[in-house]
Amino acid sequence: MLGRTLAESFSTLRVQCRAGASTSQRCMASVARPESVIPVAQPVLLDLTPPLKQFKDQPRAAGNVVALDPTVFNHPIRRDILHLCVIHHLDGLRQGTASTKTRGEVRGSGAKIRPQKGTGKARLGDGQSPMLYGGGVAFGPKPRDFSTKLPRKVIQMGMRVALSAKVKERRLGVMTQLDWPCAKTKFLNQKINELGLRKTLFITGEDNVAIGLARAINMLKSVSATTVDKVNVYELMQWERVVLDVKAVEYFERTLGKSVPIAPLPLVAEAVESTSPEVVA
Incomplete structure (x- = not known):
């Protein structure tokens, strides 16, 4: 009886010693392991595009750059995602009334x-x-609905890929404001030719396109203007160039951006020579 009690006590002590050794080893391993460093994403710097109409309270385009969210404007190019989004949009346009x-x-x-x-x-x-x-x-054929369903996250990724593709092709511009107060098509056409913005889609972050710009651009077939809530992947890929205003950039970064650490920079800043990311002209 006494021998059994001593054996049980010895086994219990041995288990405690093993547990203590493993705990100390884990503590030593946790202390010896180096802390993981979270990488900080660098913003995409883009030269500011000269505005259609320069106002006094707006910064000059020359010498200024705009800092874009890399999770939105530097996404890996996915041709399969673009194909899914374009087919999804075109399927929704079909009337399906043949009978x-x-x-x-x-x-x-x-x-x-x-x-x-x-x-x-x-x-x-x-x-x-x-x-x-x-x-x-x-x-x-009989009347039918040709529209297809696509997950919301796939559509959002398609927007990121389309915007990133325009940046990589150097066909995306950012203006401080999209407005044309005089509402004259002739002068707007001359300004667009002067800036080299033929075949351009202008996207504003306002609720509606400015009245003067909407009236003047309505007679031009080579350019178009829309709002951020109406644009889709198909339109971004259809037009040769895309120009956003600052509010449109803020909207896309708010709705499409991901929560990753990004180097702090103001949206519009002066271009300086440093070790910062390369400026996309």
Whole structure:
């Protein structure tokens, strides 16, 4: 009896010693392990595009850059995601109103055309047979809904990829404000030609496009203007160039950005020579 008690006490002590050793080893390992360093993403610097109309309270485009969120404007290019978003948009545009009449909907008698036997000719039923002229259509189109579903996160990734593709192609610009107070199409066309912004989609972060700009741009086929809540991946890929205003950039970064540490820089800042990321002209 005494031997069994001593054996149990010895086994308990041995288990405690093992547990203590493992705990100390874990503590030493945790102390010896170096702390992980979280990488800080560098913003994408873009030269500020000269505005259509320079106002007094706006900074000059020359010598100023705009700092863009890299999670939105420097996303890896995914052609498959762009393809899914474009097909999803085009499917939603289809009317799906094509309709043909079946043999049960074509007007005419249901009587048999000729006797089954005795004429030496092929057997026929009624005059609405699909193989007869004026008969019904076999397996013809009927009204249907062609729209397809796509996850919201896939559509958001498509927007990031489309904006990043424009940045990599150097076909995305940022203006401080999108406005044209005079509302004259002739002068706006001259200004667009002067800035080299033909075939450009202007996107504003306001609720509506400025009245003067909307009236002047309505007569031009080579440019268009829209708001951030109406633009989609198809339009971004369709137009050769895309120009955003500062509020549109803030909207995209707020709705499409990811929570990663980014080097702190103001949205619009002066371009200085340093070890900062390269400026995309």
